[in-house]
Amino acid sequence: MSETVPDQSTIEAAHKLIAPFVHRTPVLSSGFLNELCGAELYFKCENMQKIGAFKARGALHAVLSLSPEQLKNGIATHSSGNHAQAIAFAAKRVGAKAYIVMPDNSPTVKIRAVEGYGAEITFCKNTPEERERTVQQIVHETGAAFIHPFNNYEVIAGQATVAKELFEDVDAKLDVIIAPVGGGGLLSGTALAAHYFSPETKVYAGEPEGAADAVLSFRSDKIEKAPYVKTIADGLLTYLGDKTFPLIKQHVTDIFTVSDVEIINAMQYLWERMKLVVEPSGAVSLAAVIRNKEQFAGKKIGIIISGGNVDLGKLPF
């Protein structure tokens, strides 16, 4: 795994490498939401990406960057969410074995999806320590390569291709691009892509009030944990890593928090008005724009919808 921040040519090469295996997701707009926000919104629909989230890009790039020697014992990770599916998907693409550690209370639908890609699942208790311990044991026993969900420069370079495509596919120059932030893989990739491919575009992030570690870290200038963790946006619970935080600090203009009510409202707009199945985390960027619409009035804004993996039987509306 690389220890160097991806440069422009690395991200261009990452894009070429993964393009045959991922969707170039559509960029959509909504007259209703433009009017509501008084701005021009361009939605990059990574909910329609392979495995239903942008995570397919970073995982695939990390796996494709491994040598046959590194791949021969398989790859391993721990995740209850989209990264688990992404690694299983990426491993299947290159014919490698995937070992996924999942909490024993993971939803059946997510377990089935990971199994569907032929990955081997090991269940453990749902604590960060148990997940870490279990995956380290698998790595020790099998020699599998561990791929971190966000604190990994190959993963970050893969996630950067979301914003790169958005800049390429919108005719106008974007004034603003906004992504949700959890561990910061997507946000730091977005920040790098703006820096290299659209330096006039300001980068913002949306974060749930109930997992507000990134905004705290951003203000205090060191990685902090959230004061409390309670939000419907279950994809954004983690805190920043030592690779993602400096990139965010350097290239991001500001981070906005949004409440769960605001997230659910934004989600409902995306479902009802744009006909998009979006998970709560995927609606956080729009929620942040709506909450701060005076600040963004008249701007051209790229909004990243990060994912759409949601249990249809358990909708919040």
Added chain:
Amino acid sequence: MSETVPDQSTIEAAHKLIAPFVHRTPVLSSGFLNELCGAELYFKCENMQKIGAFKARGALHAVLSLSPEQLKNGIATHSSGNHAQAIAFAAKRVGAKAYIVMPDNSPTVKIRAVEGYGAEITFCKNTPEERERTVQQIVHETGAAFIHPFNNYEVIAGQATVAKELFEDVDAKLDVIIAPVGGGGLLSGTALAAHYFSPETKVYAGEPEGAADAVLSFRSDKIEKAPYVKTIADGLLTYLGDKTFPLIKQHVTDIFTVSDVEIINAMQYLWERMKLVVEPSGAVSLAAVIRNKEQFAGKKIGIIISGGNVDLGKLPF
């Protein structure tokens, strides 16, 4: 209103006329559904069209085809569904008054959407006779122009632009294109578009078993009503008109019926796998392809997703 079947140049002109006001909806694909069907599927997402359905195209073309003289007293129609919103939307676009007759048991969400476009709603009892009588009375009193939801050549030419765009936006030559059939506006437009712009492409339709008038008419060679009407696909309950039926008879290869269970299954694939909010009627084409997948194996198939207006609080799964 024209009494001549739209020719190629009429459809081209219709497309130019409406293009500034409607979305060029995306064409999407799904590795999972390609594998399930053993075919290459290209989904034309009219659920993402203005007002959430293809009906915006036909209504807009019909309204834009009226002279200022014809428009000055407004336009009128009756509909509980997408055509009501489409006419209200089209009238607002040209600054005309819209009179919409809606059944008094219409869902609040649909009433609000029509009101949102500034249309004047008149409620009546939910029988075809009462709806017809009420709208005729409004036309008599106001001099408004009546626009039929499907049995109207301007409407048909507008709906033809769905398939025209699909042919233009798919790099490969489509072997098959399939649309749902209710009154036949979309299907006859699709059939004409294939005839003019992609004559090698065979045109098929999907129809609910619980509203199986079109397949009956297609076989018996005269317009028939359904033996019974009971289906979740509430957009496809009407029977064919004297303008749509001959075009369907002439240019459509076959019509397949599907059960409500098959419609719901297809709908669930579109939601879960493609992250698309699709109404039951909008999933009928895919249901027909899945049911007849042996016949379609190895083909390149254009599938029209007709609409996405569904009550999120009342999902069938």
